[in-house]
Amino acid sequence: MMPGQTSSLRLPSFLHGTFRSVQQKARREGLRCGEQYHKDGTFPAPQQLLEVPPGEVVLAQEVVDFQRERPAWRLYMVSNLMGHLSNTPSGEGQNPFPMRSAYETLFRETAWGALFFATTYLHPMSAERMAQRLQAVLRFWEPLQCACYLYKRLGEAYTLEELMVAACGWALDAWCPEKEASVHVRLEKATERMARATREDSIAAILRQLPRALSSEPDLKHRQVLADPIFQRERLATLDPPSFERVSGACTAELLALLFDWDDKLGMH
Structure with missing residues (x-):
């Protein structure tokens, strides 16, 4: 106390x-x-x-x-x-x-x-x-x-x-x-x-949580691509500092928003 x-x-x-x-x-x-x-x-x-x-x-x-x-x-x-x-x-x-x-x-x-x-x-x-x-x-x-x-x-x-x-x-x-x-x-x-997390520390935490976020949302259309750790790491690397800061805690809800954004962009190709 x-x-x-x-x-x-x-x-x-x-x-x-x-x-x-x-x-x-x-x-x-x-x-x-x-x-x-x-x-x-x-x-x-x-x-x-x-x-x-x-x-x-x-x-x-x-x-x-x-x-x-x-x-x-x-x-x-x-x-x-x-x-x-x-x-x-x-x-x-x-x-x-x-x-x-x-x-x-x-x-x-x-x-x-x-x-x-x-x-x-x-x-x-x-x-x-x-x-x-x-x-x-x-x-x-x-x-x-x-x-x-x-x-x-x-x-x-x-x-x-x-x-x-x-x-x-x-x-x-x-x-x-x-x-x-x-x-x-x-x-x-x-x-x-x-x-004391660095950007790389946060990426490691996010990668641990992304499977949980994926499993909780059935409406994602490009699940196989989104589940690829290489794809995930590449996309995380492109986030600007404010966008990365938003997801740096690896909160499931924030990661879901990120996944939906990636999913929408995959659908444009």
Whole structure:
């Protein structure tokens, strides 16, 4: 546990309640944060943090939130907050992404923020950004273990380890394929490798993940060509720095977008 941390998990009070109440509170919090950011470039701290009782369930994804009238911890609603950061009069017409990135940088240094940003699909998913997100989760591992999590399957509560495999298994497979180690150890190794990854390191991770991406998408028309490692390496070598940075983390969803782009270009010939 890091100095200054508590062993219990605490979440902002605006994330607890019925679906409707949390939706409204997250909107107000987003507007409050946006207003202060436009004034002085900072964000206010949440007005109140509440301790999550040990073993209590935290909803980490909206798809499992089917009892909306039941008060619950709705962590995924941080995305609602972020959607309202730029909805203030002073934020109209401005690019929202720098402010969202600044919000992430600050609140990734909290247990709740670390978990939200690691388990929610938010651009960028580069090796550098994902290393930062996963390192943050590791810093708050002990308090985050206090809760159970609903993520993809209705009614099936995950431990922290199970949640990280469900949400970030692609990163473990790409960057730490040594499956005999514990989830915590694999995350440590994966983040270390992602943080110092060269372009060639990322290419190796991408090549490990491309078969998984291919197998998950039946609609690709030129599967035999796309599955050729020589073709894959040649195409990766042609990506400009911004395009390569986008896929450098080897996130399955980003690789699927890349495969569809290659597939479309093959169809033009």
